[in-house]
Every structure is written in structure tokens, then in C-alpha cells.
């Protein structure tokens with residue numbers, strides 16, 4: 001599973017509209033695409049239709065889904081969590097939308113298990129960002145489960161199976177995921193960003209402090225902590241206010257994140273990465289018990305399987321579920 005960060009190019013990029021705590025439910029959709037006819041349908045294809053669809057808010061249309069799971073199981077991340085999408089009438093203010101490319105109606109099902117694995121992984125990752133736990137899987141519903149939406153075919157995906165898969169991922173049998181890339185938010189980031197313009201590195205989180213040097217457009221650099229201007233921590237941070245801390249020529253500096261974009265792939269867990277098993281982890285991906293001594297221990301990833309959703313760890317030579325950020 002590969003996560004493509006399209007937030008800066010998808011419909012609907014812009015300032016925050018809500019807090020993560022405003023999100024109360026995750027809604028699953030399908031796009032009604034046929035493998036035989038549209039084997040390579042993409043977010044860009046769908047957006048072309050949304051641009052002219054009054055139901056999607058044309059002419060100021062925005063993506064219908066925060067994330068889209070393609071036929072091959074890869075994922076397009078199209079909208080920031082803090083933005084609303086046009087996914088289901090009267091439900092969008094408090095909903096995070098995710099859709100499967102394909103059809104699972106009452107009579108047709110061309111959704112694959114690979115896609116369903118990605119669905120559970122991405123929902124689990126979103127729930128982690130929202131601060132939800134395995135006990136909150138009842139907040140996952142399908143479009144047709146929403147009040148007033150029962151007549152839609154969208155979608156007949158087996159909800160119990162999805163909830164059980166998400167619960168398994170969130171119940172501790174996974175390596176902690178690195179911080180989420182794809183959106184900037186106040187707090188620890190510890191991920192790479194790419195400069196979208198040449199930018200000054202400042203001594204403080206503002207445009208009036210000393211200039212320590214410059215970063216050229218295209219430079220990729222690690223950002224640690226993100227705060228607002230002058231280290232502020234507003235409850236409702238707007239993108240325009242955010243500053244990232246970096247190490248520059250051996251000292252601490254700061255860049256405006258208005259001039260940078262997240263680099264989503266830099267955070268993916270890769271072969272050779274060192275990962276720590278959670279203290280709360282109970283079972284390996286194979287169902288066998290993780291010995292107490294292995295919990296909290298650090299191992300090297302030596303292989304992946306199941307579309308990068310399970311990693312083989314050095315020393316213990318055991319498979320463990322991972323959440324790819």
C-alpha cells in the first residue's frame with residue numbers, strides 16, 4: 001500500500017474549517033467504477049466530474065472523499081482532515097469520508113481483499129489522528145447507514161468485517177506509526193517537508209527575527225515541532241499561522257510552513273527501519289502471543305508482505321501488523 005499525498009493539488013485545498021474533535025463518524029463509500037471499463041480510474045478523473053457537479057459544490061467544487069482507495073490498493077490522500085468534503089448530504093460537517101474505487105452493491109461486488117485491507121489500515125490511521133480507540137469502531141458506518149440515505153447502493157461492503165479489521169489493527173498488534181505526514185498541525189511532527197519556495201530560515205517563529213540563512217525551493221528538510229507564530233498554540237490553528245522547527249547549520253531555526261508541503265512518502269516504514277513494538281501489543285500477525293520481553297523492544301524491519309501492511313522483524317523473525325502513515 002502506497003499513500004499518495006495529493007492534498008496540495010486536489011480539489012478543496014485551503015484553510016482549516018473544523019477541529020479534529022468535530023469529527024464524529026467515518027463514512028465508507030464506493031465510486032461505482034468497473035474494473036473492465038475503468039481499470040486506472042484516479043482521483044483526478046473523479047475530480048473532473050466533481051468540478052461540474054452542483055451536488056459537489058460547483059463551481060467551487062471539492063473532493064467527495066478525504067481518501068480514495070484505488071483498484072490496486074494504493075491510496076490517494078486528497079483532503080486535509082480539517083476540511084469538509086461533499087460526501088453525503090447534511091452529514092459533511094462532522095464526517096471523514098473514505099471511498100473504494102469499484103462497486104459493492106446488492107448484486108455486484110468487484111472490491112478486492114487488497115482494497116479492504118487498505119481500507120481498514122487507513123481508517124485505523126485516521127482514528128489514531130482523531131484520538132479514537134478500538135472501542136470507537138461503531139463510529140465507522142457506510143453511506144447507506146446514514147439517516148435518510150438508506151436508498152443508496154453505496155455501499156454493501158460488510159461493515160462488521162471492516163470494524164473487526166480496524167479493531168484488530170488498533171488493539172495493539174502493531175508497531176507505533178511515525179507521525180502523520182500530509183497535514184501540518186500544532187505539535188510534534190518529526191517528518192520531512194519540501195520547500196515549495198525559496199525561504200528564509202529565521203531565529204524565531206516570526207518574519208521579523210534574525211535570518212540564519214536560506215533554503216532553496218525543492219529542498220527537503222526534517223521538521224520537528226510545529227507551533228503558531230511566536231510559539232503560540234491556538235486552539236484552532238490556521239495553516240497560515242504555522243511554523244516548523246528545523247536544525248540548520250547545527251543550530252535551531254524556524255521556517256514558515258506556508259512555504260513548504262508535507263512529503264508523505266518520507267514517513268513510510270521501510271526495510272531497514274528500526275521500529276519499536278508497542279507495550280500494549282499482544283499478538284503477532286500470525287495470532288501467536290508476543291512474549292513480554294519483546295514488547296517495547298526495538299527491531300529492524302527485514303521484509304514486508306500483505307501489501308506492506310505486515311513487517312518481518314529481525315531477531316524475533318516474526319510478522320507484525322504495521323500502520324503505514
Ligand SMILES: [Zn+2]
Nearest residue numbers: 029030143154
Ligand atoms: Zn456514497
